Amino acid sequence: MDAHRLLVFRQIARSGSIGAAARVLGWTQPAVSQHLRHLERQAGLPLVLRRPRGIQLTEAGRTLLGHADALATRLHAAADEMNALAQLEGGTVRLAAFPSAGATVVPAAMSLLAARHPALDVRLLQAEPPEALELVTVGEADLAVTFAHDGQPFTVPSGLVALPVGEDPVRLVLPNGHAQAEAAAVDLRSLAADRWIAGCERCTAHLERLCLAAGFTPDIRHGSDDYVVAQSLIAHGLGIGLLPQLALEAFHNPGVTAREVPGLRPRALHVVHHREAGRTPAVRAAVRAVRDAIAG
Amino acid sequence: MDAHRLLVFRQIARSGSIGAAARVLGWTQPAVSQHLRHLERQAGLPLVLRRPRGIQLTEAGRTLLGHADALATRLHAAADEMNALAQLEGGTVRLAAFPSAGATVVPAAMSLLAARHPALDVRLLQAEPPEALELVTVGEADLAVTFAHDGQPFTVPSGLVALPVGEDPVRLVLPNGHAQAEAAAVDLRSLAADRWIAGCERCTAHLERLCLAAGFTPDIRHGSDDYVVAQSLIAHGLGIGLLPQLALEAFHNPGVTAREVPGLRPRALHVVHHREAGRTPAVRAAVRAVRDAIAG
DNA sequence: GTAGGTTACGATCAGCGTAAGTATC
DNA sequence: GATACTTACGCTGATCGTAACCTAC
Numbered sequence: 082m083d084a085h086r087l088l089v090f091r092q093i094a095r096s097g098s099i100g101a102a103a104r105v106l107g108w109t110q111p112a113v114s115q116h117l118r119h120l121e122r123q124a125g126l127p128l129v130l131r132r133p134r135g136i137q138l139t140e141a142g143r144t145l146l147g148h149a150d151a152l153a154t155r156l157h158a159a160a161d162e163m164n165a166l167a168q169l170e171g172g173t174v175r176l177a178a179f180p181s182a183g184a185t186v187v188p189a190a191m192s193l194l195a196a197r198h199p200a201l202d203v204r205l206l207q208a209e210p211p212e213a214l215e216l217v218t219v220g221e222a223d224l225a226v227t228f229a230h231d232g233q234p235f236t237v238p239s240g241l242v243a244l245p246v247g248e249d250p251v252r253l254v255l256p257n258g259h260a261q262a263e264a265a266a267v268d269l270r271s272l273a274a275d276r277w278i279a280g281c282e283r284c285t286a287h288l289e290r291l292c293l294a295a296g297f298t299p300d301i302r303h304g305s306d307d308y309v310v311a312q313s314l315i316a317h318g319l320g321i322g323l324l325p326q327l328a329l330e331a332f333h334n335p336g337v338t339a340r341e342v343p344g345l346r347p348r349a350l351h352v353v354h355h356r357e358a359g360r361t362p363a364v365r366a367a368v369r370a371v372r373d374a375i376a377g
Numbered sequence: 378m379d380a381h382r383l384l385v386f387r388q389i390a391r392s393g394s395i396g397a398a399a400r401v402l403g404w405t406q407p408a409v410s411q412h413l414r415h416l417e418r419q420a421g422l423p424l425v426l427r428r429p430r431g432i433q434l435t436e437a438g439r440t441l442l443g444h445a446d447a448l449a450t451r452l453h454a455a456a457d458e459m460n461a462l463a464q465l466e467g468g469t470v471r472l473a474a475f476p477s478a479g480a481t482v483v484p485a486a487m488s489l490l491a492a493r494h495p496a497l498d499v500r501l502l503q504a505e506p507p508e509a510l511e512l513v514t515v516g517e518a519d520l521a522v523t524f525a526h527d528g529q530p531f532t533v534p535s536g537l538v539a540l541p542v543g544e545d546p547v548r549l550v551l552p553n554g555h556a557q558a559e560a561a562a563v564d565l566r567s568l569a570a571d572r573w574i575a576g577c578e579r580c581t582a583h584l585e586r587l588c589l590a591a592g593f594t595p596d597i598r599h600g601s602d603d604y605v606v607a608q609s610l611i612a613h614g615l616g617i618g619l620l621p622q623l624a625l626e627a628f629h630n631p632g633v634t635a636r637e638v639p640g641l642r643p644r645a646l647h648v649v650h651h652r653e654a655g656r657t658p659a660v661r662a663a664v665r666a667v668r669d670a671i672a673g
Numbered sequence: 674g675t676a677g678g679t680t681a682c683g684a685t686c687a688g689c690g691t692a693a694g695t696a697t698c
Numbered sequence: 699g700a701t702a703c704t705t706a707c708g709c710t711g712a713t714c715g716t717a718a719c720c721t722a723c
Contacts, residue, residue, distance in 0.1 A: 082456045084380030084448065100702060112689045114704065125463035127653040130516070131703065132536060133697050137516050139657065140469060141462050148455035152380065152448060159444035160378045166437050167421035173436060220426065220433050239722060240428055357423040361435060396677060408714045410679065427678065429722050535697060 082123070084152060089116040090128065091149035094142065098135035120145075167362055169198040174363040176371075177206040177213035178226035181308055182350070184331035187226060190374035194367060201363060209281060209306070214238060217353055224367050225353040228325070230287035231346035242356050244368060247375035248347040250326045252339040254311075256318045262338040269342065273297035278314045278322035281306035288323055291345070312337050350375060378419070380448060385412040386424065387445035390438065394431035416441075463658055465494040470659040472667075473502040473509035474522035477604055478646070480627035482543075483522060486670035490663060497659060505577060505602070513537060513649055520663050521649040524621070526583035527642035538652050540664060543671035544643040545621045548635040550607075552614045558634045565638065569593035574610045574618035577602035584619055587641070608633050646671060 089102070093113065096102040103113040121128050128142035138146060165171040174194075178187045183205060191203050206213075206222055213225035218238050228249060229235035237243045253272075255262045261271060269291060277299040279285040285304060292299040302320050305311050308328035315322055316336030325348055329339050352371050358364045385398070389409065392398040399409040417424050424438035434442060461467040470490075474483045479501060487499050502509075502518055509521035514534050524545060525531035533539045549568075551558045557567060565587060573595040575581040581600060588595040598616050601607045604624035611618055612632025621644055625635050648667050654660045 082452045082459070084384075084452060087452075087455070088380070098702070109690055110703070111691085111705080115688075118704085124459040126459060126658070127656050130536075130651045130653050133702070135702075139654070140659075141459060141657070144458050144462070145455060148451050148458070151451050155444050155447050155451070156378045156380060156383075159383070159441060162440050162444070163378070163420040163422060163437060166440070240426075355426045357426050358435070360423050361437070362422070363436075394677065405715055406678070407680080407716085411713075414679090429677070431677070 082148075083120070086116045086120045086123075087145070087149040087152055088156075089113060090120055090142075091146060091153060093117060093129065093136065094138055094146045094149070101135070165200075169362050169366055170200045172200075172363045173202040173204065174224065174367045175204045175206060175222045176224050176226060176367060177208045177216045177222035179209050179213065179228060180207055180306075181325060181328040181331050182226045182228075183207050185327050186350075186371065186374045189377070190367070190370040193370040193373055197370070198363075198366060201366070203367070210283070214241065214353060217241060217355065223354060223358060223361070223364050224371075226371060227351050227353055228348045229351065230283065230348045232290060233283065233287060235349065235351070237353050240356055241353050242359060243351040243353045244372075245349060246352050246368070246372045247350045249350055250341070250347040251323050251345050252326060252329060253321065253342045253345075254315050254324045254329070255321050255338050255340060256315055257336055257338050259321065259338070261340065267340045267342050269295040269345075270297070272321065274300075276300050276302045276320040278302070278311050278320040279304040280308075280311060280322070280324070284323070287348075291323075308332060309334075379416070382412050382416045382419075383441070383445045383448055384452075385409060386416055386438075387442060387449060389413060389425065389432065390434055390442045390445070397431070461496075465658050465662055466496045468496075468659045469498040469500065470520065470663045471500045471502060471518045472520050472522060472663060473504045473512045473518035475505050475509065475524065476503055476602075477621060477624040477627050478522045478524075479503050481623050482646075482667065482670045485673070486663070486666040489666040489669055493666070494659075494662060497662070499663070506579070510534060510537065510649060513651065519650060519654060519657070519660050520667075522667060523647050523649055524644045525647065526579065526644045528586060529579065529583060531645065531647070533649050536652055537649050538655060539647040539649045540668075541645060542648050542664070542668045543646045545623050545646055546637070546643040547619050547621050547641050548625060549617065549638045549641075550611050550620045550625070551617050551634050551636060552611050553632055553634050555617065555634070557636065563636045563638050565591040565641075566593070568617065570596075572596050572598045572616040574598065574607050574616040575600040576604075576607060576618070576620070580619070583644075587619075604628060605630075 092105055093099055093102040096105055099113050099117065100110045103110045124141060126141040127139050128145060129136040129138055176187060187205060194201060194203050206216060208216055210227035213227055214237060216222035217225045218241065253267055261267050279288055279301045288299060303314050308324055309332050311322055311324060312334035314320060316334045352368050354364050388401055389395055389398040392401055395409050395413065396406045399406045420437060422437040423435050424441060425432040425434055472483060483501060490497060490499050502512060504512055506523035509523055510533060512518035513521045514537065549563055557563050575584055575597045584595060599610050604620055605628050607618055607620060608630035610616060612630045648664050650660050
């Protein structure tokens with residue numbers, strides 16, 4: 082059964098004659114006649130009775146018309162739904178973001194998205210960058226918000242693309258009253274003797290790389306990728322650490338002081354999605370919203 | 378939305394890759410790829426994510442797949458139903474027949490049809506030939522069983538075709554004990570003085586034409602197109618008449634005697650249907666059954 | 674190398690239009 | 699003659715195949 086012919090047949094049935102159907106379709110009469118002939122040959126049955134003032138459906142024709150109507154309805158529904166998705170009048174976008182972004186810029190971005198496209202369903206999944214990339218790779222998330230420290234090679238799995246969406250300065254975090262808390266200019270070299278609190282795996286690597294460049298190996302006593310825990314450890318004088326600005330925006334323990342370190346490069350923020358997803362309106366809108374939330 | 382492309386897309390989704398879909402379809406990979414590209418362009422959305430070992434559906438793709446599945450199901454259902462009608466594994470045929478046929482050959486034909494095609498739904502409508510033709514013309518019956526007396530022009534409305542299916546001898550019906558009831562050979566001329574019982578309009582015209590040819594005008598006292606009534610009138614000695622053999626087979630009043638009249642031509646029996654209906658299997662089967670019932 | 678996919682382009686065939694013919698009113 | 703449809707046939711264009719190329723593993 083050829084669906085196209087079925088739709089032509091439907092027009093014949095609705096118009097009441099082959100010629101009328103041809104006029105509606107913008108075709109000539111023989112073109113429509115041929116379609117009907119093919120359909121009847123394929124069905125092995127006459128579908129219409131040719132009468133002087135038009136056609137009349139046979140039993141087979143009435144039966145087929147029911148199917149043709151259902152077909153047309155389906156096709157329209159499909160087109161409508163595709164249009165809704167293209168116009169962002171529906172659909173879902175799933176964001177995977179690391180915690181400090183999930184507590185700051187991502188909610189802001191989601192709020193922007195909700196305002197711009199109320200019908201869009203936005204969902205947040207919390208995941209550190211490596212897991213976030215995996216979620217996108219396997220299709221459980223549409224967009225990952227990730228970071229990469231300066232000097233760390235930032236590569237994404239093949240098939241994915243990363244777009245820079247901003248930077249996140251890295252601060253030195255000291256307990257209130259620390260010797261360097263009020264110094265004019267902070268230098269890592271002056272902290273070689275301190276004890277350190279490390280963060281996530283990649284943050285720890287970044288810290289070690291920086292200290293090595295400054296001429297010492299940091300004495301890392303504790304580690305936590307939870308910025309609330311890290312600040313608490315620091316506030317209790319158990320060590321010092323580096324924390325990104327986003328983490329300090331998400332939560333700032335009053336017992337700690339954050340200092341800018343000259344020469345300390347910010348970490349880069351990216352959004353990552355499948356290469357093809359860059360043409361999905363919902364993903365594009367989400368990317369714009371994340372970028373605007375960071376810029377705003 | 379192009380239905381054909383949708384079905385190709387369905388195959389892609391089911392196969393898990395464009396190449397696999399191409400193999401199933403017996404096409405090359407680029408052919409399938411093009412279909413997908415057109416579909417994505419028309420939808421304005423990516424439908425699949427191209428991954429190293431095949432494709433993965435996007436949200437739009439999953440949505441569209443649902444519609445494509447529904448479409449395929451419909452098309453199969455339509456084909457199945459057309460096939461059932463073509464194979465006489467379903468469907469309806471409506472017969473319009475005049476009373477004496479409806480009481481004799483048509484039930485026999487319906488019985489034959491039921492035996493040959495148990496799933497076929499056969500319906501009988503009783504109607505004198507002119508009305509039967511009208512029923513077929515307007516589509517309320519598929520097949521008319523009609524008769525035409527010898528010498529009567531038998532024409533059917535345009536668009537309809539008539540097929541001869543047999544003959545029905547016309548008998549002279551006399552009350553038992555009538556002078557001619559036991560004669561060696563009956564001659565209409567010997568009945569010029571009798572009173573007559575006429576039948577339906579066309580039968581009356583036929584009777585008058587026969588009598589005129591025999592040299593007299595019949596003294597018609599009563600008329601009834603009901604053969605039971607007519608025979609009752611004759612049995613009571615109120616007149617004599619002509620009745621077709623089918624009417625006598627349907628009902629024979631023991632008070633009447635039927636005689637063959639040499640030279641009296643039988644009436645012709647036809648089945649009539651729309652020209653196109655001649656290719657409808659159910660109608661063809663019904664025609665065969667009527668013909669076989671008359672011949673058997 | 675193998676597997677999956679795309680782009681570019683040529684060739685073929687489905688399908689529409691034109692023209693001519695049939696039938697009914 | 700007007701309307702409805704079919705048949706015959708030519709031409710165009712959608713669509714499929716071939717060839718060349720890209721990417722990932």
